[in-house]
Amino acid sequence: MSKPTPLSGFPEWTTSQRMIEQFVLDRIRQTFELYGFAPLETRSVEPLDQLLRKGETSKEVYLLRRLQADADGPAGDDALGLHFDLTVPFARYVLENAGKLQFPFRRYQIQKVWRGERPQEGRYREFLQADIDIVDRDTLPAHYEAEMPLVIGDALRALPIPPVLIQVNNRKICEGFYRGIGLTDPEAALRAVDKLDKIGPAKVTELLAETAGASEAQARACLALAGISAPDASFADAVRALGVTDPLLDEGIAELVAVVETAAAHAPGLCVADLRIARGLDYYTGTVYETQLRGYERFGSICSGGRYDNLASAGAVSYPGVGISIGVTRLLGLLFGAGALSISRSVPTCVLVAVGAEEERAGSNAIAEALRSRGIPAEVSPNAAKFGKQIRYAERRGIPYVWFRGAEGDQVKDIRSGEQVNAVPGEWAPPRVDLKPLVG
DSSP: OOOOOOOTTOOOOOHHHHHHHHHHHHHHHHHHHHTTOEEOOOOSEEEHHHHTSSSSOTTTOEEEOOTTOOTTSOOGGGOEEEOSSSHHHHHHHHHHHGGGOOSSEEEEEEEEEEOOSOOBTTBOSEEEEEEEEEEOSSOOOTHHHHHHHHHHHHHHHTSSSOOEEEEEEEHHHHHHHHHHTTOSOHHHHHHHHTTHHHHHHHHHHHHHHHHHOOOHHHHHHHHHHHTOEESSTTHHHHHHTTTOOOHHHHHHHHHHHHHHHHHHHHSTTSEEEETTOOOSOTTEEEEEEEEEETTOGGGOOSEEEEEESSSSEETTEEOOEEEEEEEHHHHHHHHHHTTOOOBSOSSSOOEEEOOSSGGGHHHHHHHHHHHHHTTOOEEEOSSOOOHHHHHHHHHHHTOOEEEEOOTTOEEEEETTTOOEEEEOTTTOOOOHHHHSOOBO
16 A cells, blocks of 8 residues: 555644644633533535525535436435535524524534635635524624624633734625615625735726726725724724715614624724625625734634624525634644644643553552542553653653552652652542643
8 A cells, every 4th residue: 555645625633733622622612602602513514506505605615426326316406515614504404493493592513614725824625613603583683793703702812822803894884885886786896895805906996897897986985995994983984984875884884883892892902893804705794704813814814704684594584693603723724834832741641550560450450540530631551661661651652640559559750850759549639730731
């Protein structure tokens, strides 16, 4: 068998990186639950027609077909695809289970997704997302849009990562403004402006003319709006100074002011109103979010989302919602690549129980079991080698303590300092900082 090679875009972390990932997921999960979100996991596949019904995603979807599938079998609307985010499957879940849910329904979902984009640093084809959404029946109060940044701010602040800045905008501001200057296809204009960071003002101007029918003056106005940014409600004055009026524009300004002011009261500096943030997916209808990791801004957003009113509906009943998603693999991939995250040891084990002779292994097993029963991770030495070799085994694996059984009493050695103390399995405990690997 030839030596296997990695698949581009499908990351496999080392055991140390995986422990860091689990630590991060635990902290995120704890924060989500503190805010009352309940866990959910949906299936990995959805009908292709559902995956493609909103937004420009056809090039990103992976089809799911059996190797020996019948060439004349079902296709088209019956084909299945791996989900490329968690919003579409969540909307489907809400529709299927609406009669069993209590609204407003708050859920978090930590799950893998698949996206067929070009792999690069921080971007993968298989990756883990951590989502929260709040969905209601028929109407969803705007104050939930102000809650999203608070949850994400707390979740990310609990991690040993650089600080973040959440950029917020409201699609109503953009759409109302575009209507106010006479554009008849505001969605096309939104998609064009969403590419501003990638292609620059000149290319966006061309795209606005091609796809949204914008004149030169209209394109300049769109770029002027996109250039407004403020850490407080002063952005509203800057928008009004452009001299454009529209009822939807006024509604969007009021909603975004509430988001910015709520965030400032909770965590000053967490949010900034940035009117170039548009989010390219068509289903967003209100507040939208993107999150920059300080020092890693060139890689784009590590946490995004927004308000959606039309993604889930059944007849005359609609289920508007708002959600935001942390790109966990994206975040960790960037930090791993920069060597910015580490863990104090490469295994969970805190204590290695030495074995004096193979016929004494049962006694060593009993000590390890007693330690585990008290929540102390322990393993037994793989062989009854000389104690020096067993200590070196612990050193290589990063295990801080070695337990020695003795006829006159047991002892535990801290192999980092060399300190050795008498110990009883039901009483001895390591310092709290050594109990589990520390992430930093």
